[in-house]
Amino acid sequence: MARIGMIGAGSWGTALSKLLDGNGHEVTVWSAIKDEIDMLNRYREHKDKLPGVPLGDRMIFTGDLKQALCDKDAIVLAVPSPFTRKTSHLMKEVIPKDQRVISVAKGIEEDTLLTLTGVIKDEIPDCRTVVLCGPSHAEEVGRGMPTAIVAGSRDMKDSETVQDLFMCEVFRVYTSDDPYGMELGGALKNVIALAAGIADGLGYGDNTKAALITRGIHEISVLGEAAGGKRETFQGLTGIGDLIVTCASMHSRNRRAGILIGQGKSYDEAMKEVNQVVEGVYSAKAAVALAKKYGVQLPIIEQVNEILFYGKSPSKALCELMGRARKEEFT
Numbered sequence: 001m002a003r004i005g006m007i008g009a010g011s012w013g014t015a016l017s018k019l020l021d022g023n024g025h026e027v028t029v030w031s032a033i034k035d036e037i038d039m040l041n042r043y044r045e046h047k048d049k050l051p052g053v054p055l056g057d058r059m060i061f062t063g064d065l066k067q068a069l070c071d072k073d074a075i076v077l078a079v080p081s082p083f084t085r086k087t088s089h090l091m092k093e094v095i096p097k098d099q100r101v102i103s104v105a106k107g108i109e110e111d112t113l114l115t116l117t118g119v120i121k122d123e124i125p126d127c128r129t130v131v132l133c134g135p136s137h138a139e140e141v142g143r144g145m146p147t148a149i150v151a152g153s154r155d156m157k158d159s160e161t162v163q164d165l166f167m168c169e170v171f172r173v174y175t176s177d178d179p180y181g182m183e184l185g186g187a188l189k190n191v192i193a194l195a196a197g198i199a200d201g202l203g204y205g206d207n208t209k210a211a212l213i214t215r216g217i218h219e220i221s222v223l224g225e226a227a228g229g230k231r232e233t234f235q236g237l238t239g240i241g242d243l244i245v246t247c248a249s250m251h252s253r254n255r256r257a258g259i260l261i262g263q264g265k266s267y268d269e270a271m272k273e274v275n276q277v278v279e280g281v282y283s284a285k286a287a288v289a290l291a292k293k294y295g296v297q298l299p300i301i302e303q304v305n306e307i308l309f310y311g312k313s314p315s316k317a318l319c320e321l322m323g324r325a326r327k328e329e330f331t
């Protein structure tokens with residue numbers, strides 16, 4: 001039995017807490033939102049983010065960050081990516097040296113172009129980071145549906161420790177020594193999911209979706225490899241796997257936002273209607289900046305940026321993608 005601090009009580013933090021509790025660990029869940037902690041203590045269910053999923057009696061819900069961070073074997077950081085720096089900064093004051101921090105959010109920081117473990121290390125230099133990601137919707141993990149995911153760290157011992165914490169009969173955890181590639185795959189697939197949603201919103205079908213997924217993973221690999229990730233990582237669960245699940249599912253807020261934009265809603269209207277952090281929007285800008293830094297072209301991701309931030313119409317963006325100069329599939 002391990003003692004785990006879960007930082008963030010949204011859909012993913014709640015689903016992972018339930019899983020860890022089911023694995024026999026002692027889980028202390030922290031949220032920055034007092035009402036959320038009150039609700040979790042009162043109902044032992046996250047009524048908004050994971051309704052219908054009962055949470056175990058042993059789980060502790062607290063607004064006291066110290067209680068969630070002290071005397072723990074590992075910390076899971078599960079706040080949406082725009083809150084990673086602020087939350088890591090708060091944690092820094094309390095967290096013991098050499099603590100394992102498992103990063104489960106997906107994103108690239110816009111200003112620094114750091115992936116989230118980079119942001120965490122920037123704020124808490126003394127911690128050991130491990131990435132846990134892959135194709136995994138909270139709604140399905142919370143209901144015990146079979147899922148396969150990857151724990152990644154440069155130090156394989158840390159990857160294996162995290163594998164041991166999470167692995168069970170419905171949650172298969174592989175290990176990797178390429179956390180950076182995993183993080184890039186996890187962040188960039190959200191941008192392609194926006195594109196897939198836009199195509200859905202325009203009324204296009206399976207051919208268009210398959211083209212976006214396949215050429216999308218190509219763009220992710222081109223940038224990811226240029227930035228230092230391993231090619232096979234983008235072909236695995238945290239690359240193509242996560243891209244497929246995000247582009248195909250209505251659980252994805254990125255895809256849902258894309259659908260609304262494809263249907264003609266403005267950026268602001270779409271964000272308001274989804275009413276959750278749409279992380280692909282942040283990663284889209286960062287991806288273009290990274291592409292510039294590494295001198296690679298990302299046609300789909302560039303068009304998503306044009307639509308989101310420069311008012312290009314989705315149909316014009318799609319026309320431009322289709323009208324690019326003819327080329328070989330693999331160059």
Ligand SMILES: NC(=O)c1ccc[n+]([C@@H]2O[C@H](COP(=O)([O-])OP(=O)(O)OC[C@H]3O[C@@H](n4cnc5c(N)ncnc54)[C@H](O)[C@@H]3O)[C@@H](O)[C@H]2O)c1
Nearest residue numbers: 008009010011012013031032079080081083105106137138
């Ligand atoms: N939901 C999923 O299925 C899923 C699966 C895999 C990975 N992820 C990743 O996990 C991360 C969290 O996703 P989620 O679905 O739980 O998001 P969410 O939108 O459900 O998270 C909202 C939660 O974030 C916390 N929060 C809100 N404002 C905050 C603030 N100002 N400071 C600190 N914390 C604050 C609160 O606990 C709130 O409930 C994301 O990066 C997401 O990409 C999600």
